Amino acid sequence: MKRRNFLKKASVTGLGLVTVSSSMISCDDTQKEKKTVSASKTVVPVVVATWNFKNATKAAWEVLEKGGNSLDAIEAGCRVEEADLKNTTVGNGGTPDRDGNVTLDACIMNKEGNYGAVVCMENIAHPISVARKVMEDTPHVLLAGKGAEQFAVSQGFKRENLLNENTIKAWEKWKEKSEYKPIINIENHDTIGMLAIDKNGDISGGCTTSGLAYKMAGRVGDSAVIGSGLFIDNTVGGATATGMGEEVLKTVGSFLIVELMRQGRTPQEACEEGVRRIVTSNPNFKNFQVGYVALNKKGEYGCYCIHGGFGISKYQEGEQTYVESDSHIKKA
Template sequence: MKRRNFIKRASISSLGLVVAPSLTTSCVTDEKGTTAISNKKPVLPVVVATWRFHNATKAAWEVLEKGGESIDAIVAGCRVEEADLKNTTVGNGGAPDRDGNVTLDACIMNKDGGYGAVVCMENIAHPISVARKVMEETPHVLLAGKSAEQFAVEQGFKRENLLTENSKKAWLKWKEKSEYKPIINIENHDTIGMLAIDANGDISGGCTTSGMAYKMAGRVGDSAIIGSGLFIDNTIGGATATGMGEEVLKTVGSFLIVELMRQGKSPQEACEEGVKRIVKLNPNYKNFQVGYVALNKQGEYGCYCIHGGFGISKYQEGKQDYIESDFYTKKEA
């Protein structure tokens, strides 16, 4: 199934963005040298996520609505998709690598800049929760492979087979030709990256994925890597990514977007610049997709991608919305 075509950004603007009357922001620097966005009254709490993950944003919103912290909202939301067997790009039921093994990557960041991640982890259904344990229970920030799995078991997680019959059948079908070529927007879901700000104004983020279907064994994308698939700065905001992880890694995309917001750009402007950096560096950009989502401390969002088909779920002011992103190649059509 192809995702719906995008509505024009101008159309979104004409309807009036729910989050604020304008995406324009300004920055001020206090006596300590800390830069913060401050010219609008925040519209909080708020949660945004890549793709049409309405159940995930709803679960996160329910935590925020009760006065919960953003870090707890992130875990609650991401776990919904990790448990969804119909979602073959996240958690249990994820598509395997070319050897038939489901390997999961995830990371989480909190309001204090804390970071935890796992990569190439097998047999554990909720890597977002394991990533949080890495952040909170160890002196490290990233665990890999069998060691990550063993750590999870020591923390009380149970081993289970993550390769469902449907994913196994699809993998066996792929093996008939074993052709590896990422197809843009071929599925109606992908990596979930989530950003949330609680009523206290504190932002956290998380990202979880099973990575590219039929990838080489040991491949790690951007999702679990700080600054690439996710970055949080509680004085500015956060950003997360989806799509071709290799291209996001090369430009440290999420960190770039947060730094652009620090310089005064709106979340939308920052996401657009992040995509343009990738396009400029790779002349083959027409062959892959990358999408970014950003959220600043005022609760204002931005999203942008290379090709049409990407969008974000947003829960704010008690209302669930799906926003289709503007995209780079539209101007080339």
């Protein structure tokens, strides 16, 4: 599913996509579980993340287990995937846009409802940390492009080339036809969105991505946009999204899911309604993927998607679990 390229028809072929390591998509060493309703057991701390990013949730859990706060856990977890050169959808080693430039989007949100984000940022490997700096050290909530990069450097982040040999080869292969046809779930992972509740019951969230593979220069998806890719309300819970960002943006999906939980829906019910809003308004929903994850203040979680193949990594009670999401369109 090439970063946000878990998007278009699975039958579409012809894109030269970078293959990721099986360790990112395998759940051999995690307990696999089918989840269609919210967890019945209420336990915190807990961390959940889109896809089987087990190394990321492990890093976040280690912070929580030691009594750390949820914001530190989110940053630690997301940084793991940003640093993984085998992950071509997030951070360093992300697939470039059509012009060969790696541009990164990320946001972070804390228990007070404060928010920081960067979009279209180049040459900085850890956008989640820059987003936190924007939140904590500036009067703004979102910085873009060269301004975001300049701010990052002023805060001590180092410029580096985010392209590697594999992503360059894949981009060169793509240019032979220059077809823009993202593929649903082709790599079985995508953007990482993460939600965590610490021992004090406080929730934070983060989302980080390199966006759609071979996107138009300047394209920004949902991941760094508050209320779309991520939303946190410490009195209710949080939600995060992955998939076709344009569709999540149109429905302000994560905010919708949190508001539904405020009204009494379970995280599972809220995620299902979030997907329903998309499929009932867009007749082309079979051609793209969207997946949601939600977590309420009691530590109950839910996940739902359009197409089968999506799942989440969860760490709770010292145990890591892969949770396969139910879907609107069932897998054949």
